Amino acid sequence: MAKRKKERLTEGKQNIIASLIEEYDIQTAEDIQDALKDLLGSTLEAMLKSEMDEHLGYDPYERTDSLNARNGNKTKKIRSKYGEFEINVPQDRDSSFEPKVIKKRQKDISDIEGKIISMYAKGLSTRQISEQIEDIYGFEVSDGLVSDITDKLLPEIQDWQHRPLSSVYPVIYIDAIHFSVRDNHVIRKLAAYVIIGINQDGMKEILTIQVGENESSKYWLSVLNSLKARGVKDILIVCSDGLKGIKEAISVAFPKTEHQLCIVHVVRNTLRHVSYTDKKQYAKDLKSIYHADTEERAYEIMLNVTEKWDKKYPRSMDIWANNWDSISTIFKFSPALRKVIYTTNTIESLNSTFRRLNRQRSVFPSDSALLKALYLSTFEATKKWTMPLRGWGTAYGELATMYEGRLD
Structure with a gap:
């Protein structure tokens, strides 16, 4: 099969890349990771603010008769495939805001459980998995957490062992x-x-x-x-x-x-x-x-x-x-x-x-x-x-x- 030609970058993408290099003074692959992490955090915060605007039904500083109102921000630590970082999650006075982009109590957006189970399936020990996660994502996962995640499989294994056969x-x-x-x-x-x-x-x-x-x-x-x-x-x-x-x-x-x-x-x-x-x-x-x-x-x-x-x-x-x-x-x-x-x-x-x-x-x-x-x-x-x-x-x-x- 013929090898597909790599598509040329559009002018818009070229401008974005140039801006990134200039804004973050990118010199290494690690700099790229840090830049993407920062951009991801900023993007999530912007999306959360938009969700809050939609939830309340009025823009910031706009006069309203609504009893509910913005009530500052709460810092939340997030784990992603680019590493761990903090974002500011907007709060409302009566705590009725239910964000969609990052749900309440959700701290991991990297599908970490699926990755841990995949590594476990390949035979890695809990310690090896912890080391891999820390190397790749920049935050530590304890042996106990790996065991807790994989222990969720035990009821599934029991069901599989007792399923009907031909x-x-x-x-x-x-x-x-x-x-x-x-x-x-x-x-x-x-x-x-x-x-x-x-x-x-x-x-x-x-x-x-x-x-x-x-x-x-x-x-x-x-x-x-x-x-x-x-x-x-x-x-x-x-x-x-x-x-x-x-x-x-x-x-x-x-x-x-x-x-x-x-x-x-x-x-x-x-x-x-x-x-x-x-x-x-x-x-x-x-x-x-x-x-x-x-x-x-x-x-x-x-x-x-x-x-x-x-x-x-x-x-x-x-x-x-x-x-x-x-x-x-x-x-x-x-x-x-x-x-x-x-x-x-x-x-x-x-x-x-x-x-x-x-x-x-x-x-x-x-x-x-x-x-x-x-x-x-x-x-x-x-x-x-x-x-x-x-x-x-x-x-x-x-x-x-x-x-x-x-x-x-």
């Missing part, structure tokens, strides 16, 4: 990201468990984010039951990594739901203790398992790979043998649908956003601080979720055939 999800993905949280001066590791659903239109949807500590079948059963309480009646396939107790919980909460273990996680766990020189060949052998045409052929290859590497890396293939029923679910489907369910990579774009939080903040001050940051980050990540999964039409047709009647 009755059927063809596929859901469950994954976890770990964070450090301070609790009574002790730092402990907590996991943010994220559940993303693929709805019947093929669109990704974050169903819930749970901050938890101990994985167990009891814990996962409570999470899945909470989805049921919000209206989910059926899930065709749950994709996850090796979360402790998830398989047992699925069988209780959704008995007809199939579990697919994330192949990428299985491969990573298999290669964890393999030397660098062998990793490439070992990974190639593992790939031949999950790229096999049928489950029978895949199982046969799995046994051969185990025999090949077991002497050098004992028990490295145990994860495949012990979880074969959850690994082999993909072999029921066509290659196109296998790509949708064989890995939790669908959740990776969200996870990468969450990992940025870890880079920005090594330790979160509380569980609620972590939850607020995660909640805000989801909206950063999901802005791009505007299209269904690639090839979803074909995949949906296959699922409808395989699970006849359950997608109606």
Whole structure:
């Protein structure tokens, strides 16, 4: 696209700029800021005076029979994107004046709360936000104020966590990201468990984010039951990594739901203790398992790979043998649908956003601080979720055939 030519300044604008430079003796960028701040204050005062004239219905020094009259000015400190400054707000005798340009009790015209929440969403700590605000706008925002502003999100988060869901999800993905949280001066590791659903239109949807500590079948059963309480009646396939107790919980909460273990996680766990020189060949052998045409052929290859590497890396293939029923679910489907369910990579774009939080903040001050940051980050990540999964039409047709009647 051709680059737009910059429009020439009109003569009027050129005269204004020249007057500004002369009036304020502008030499630096800071001088420009100060000039704009002064001009903003003067402009606001002029607008307030005009509003007062309109409110009273007569000009200053004009004779009138009105009982109400001007009653001096009151100094008010204002925060703006150009910094903090004071203005004189006109007062009337019976205090009935309700200014519109700057409302009563309004002290901030820079939309500071929105900016603080935006910075919080990007993972900045309360201290970092305070420093940023002071650097940019020239006034200090306390850590407590930042916390108070972001705490306003907590009821909104509660509502979001309990909102109604669709009755059927063809596929859901469950994954976890770990964070450090301070609790009574002790730092402990907590996991943010994220559940993303693929709805019947093929669109990704974050169903819930749970901050938890101990994985167990009891814990996962409570999470899945909470989805049921919000209206989910059926899930065709749950994709996850090796979360402790998830398989047992699925069988209780959704008995007809199939579990697919994330192949990428299985491969990573298999290669964890393999030397660098062998990793490439070992990974190639593992790939031949999950790229096999049928489950029978895949199982046969799995046994051969185990025999090949077991002497050098004992028990490295145990994860495949012990979880074969959850690994082999993909072999029921066509290659196109296998790509949708064989890995939790669908959740990776969200996870990468969450990992940025870890880079920005090594330790979160509380569980609620972590939850607020995660909640805000989801909206950063999901802005791009505007299209269904690639090839979803074909995949949906296959699922409808395989699970006849359950997608109606």
